Amino acid sequence: MAALACSVPLPPDFRPDDVLAFHARDTQQLAERVGPDRIAKGLVWNGHPAGLEIVFRPGHADASLAIDGPHDSATGQLEALVRHLLGLTQPVDSFEAAYRQHPLLGPLIARHPGLRVSQAATPFEALTWAVTGQQISVHAALALRRRLISATGIIHSNGLACYPDALALVRLNEPALHAAGLSRSKAQTLLSLARLVAEGHLPLDAWRDGTPADEIRERLLAVRGIGPWTVNYTLLRGFAHLDGSLHGDAAVRRKLQALLGQTERITADEAATWLAPFSPWRALVAAHLWAAPWVGLQSDSAG
Template sequence: MQLPADFRPADFLAFHGRDARQVAERVTGSRIEKGILWHGHPARLTLDLSPGRAEARLDVDGPAPDPAEVTPLARHLLGLDQPVAELAAAHRDHPQLGPLLARLPGLRVPQAATPFEALSWAITGQQISLAAAVSIRRRLIETTNLHHSSGLACYPDAATLARLDEPTLRTAGYSATKAATLLEVARRTADGRLPLDHWLHTRTPAAEIHATLAQLRGIGPWTIDYTLLRGFAQMDGSLHGDVAVRRKLQALLGHDTPPTPKETQAWLAQFAPWRALVAAMLWAS
């Protein structure tokens, strides 16, 4: 695949290198290897990045993958179809965002391999630090004990998690509330009541996804917006309740204290339909 001139490989590699133990993702130089389940079979997705170019390879312990499916997966992970140029063109002269756009040209949001991975990660990370969330995620992967023949662990899919129970998830570090929510989401996804992959492939409107997820116990606005951003590449979730977004906005505006969620929501509103992409720029700043 051809990469745009402003592609930022360091962002992508850093996102997938969050777990220093590299249980399910290995980052070596400009290469990432990620363990996933491909139609239920352990697989290793390898992405090699070089200036202007990305090469993707999927090794499956099972039937050979269709190359026509691998390319869209790689493009999705890399964020190649995100509207970064449109945001820059519309707001390059904005007094606060304009300088940030100039400092971070071409910033894209690295994606999870599947919407379920994004949603389950968002549930894991609710109201805890990134380090704690990474640790619990690792323990979840180790609990399900799925490995590709290369030795790389695979992030579990919905069907795998649906077979677990709350005590097992509690042992992995989840609170009782999060364990119940994760199991409910996994079971609904596995039996088709929560058609996450269908929503992705049919480009279901964010409002429809938001309305459905909001009906589930333990799923709030932040979890939904984060899932829309990382799992569906939907760039208009507000993320105004995110603590890091508020702190970075405080620095950008030069305020003494972080803005309230309501004030952050009002500031982000001017950048619709790219509010989540702006929030990601605040994270990166």
């Protein structure tokens, strides 16, 4: 077994509990194992099962990657993965400086200073999770995610299942995905995406190196079964793009309704209009809405 290790400094306002909560969404802990100060995650690294562990220490995070197979990776690649996963590339200081005094958004920032958007390990994981979760509850999406991971059958030597890469997913067929509980349309979309990525037509990992979000959006929207919400969620969780307008997200609209103190539901168009002035931070505003409590928003914002 090959291994990499690194230590990554953390800013004073870093919020490890946010990261731990994101990776603890699946209480069955099939592919992620979360403790009070650490995360263990199964993933595919250059075609091999790998076990990533991140341990939070005062002022820094220690990371190790155990790979079941040969590799020629450098420690810098692991450090880049960890910084991405923890949201350390996100310029949240600039966002907070711009809106700390905003009458509505300011109180949300005060509740969660240093809020970053936790990331999926790869853009492919973010994209396939978004497809899996289309138009269903988070609970149902997590169940489908578990079954999809189980269907590919990639297990690291530490016992954790590994979220599949495109090559692993493309080895499945539509009946196998049906058996995992995916609808026909979602199964077809996932297989199409896996083929396009595996064949190099959608170079998701290469797009991390500065490809404009609009170009990524255009390429993904050309795939049947991919709509604006899926693309914006993928840009947010897979590329740390903080300006996707998540106005189509039901939770964002519910939280915005509470923030504004409205009795009638906020439509997607109304949410888009409200979020527009916050560009280039619209997705980070949505993240603060996700983190906001269900009640008490109006009184807090008024104070």
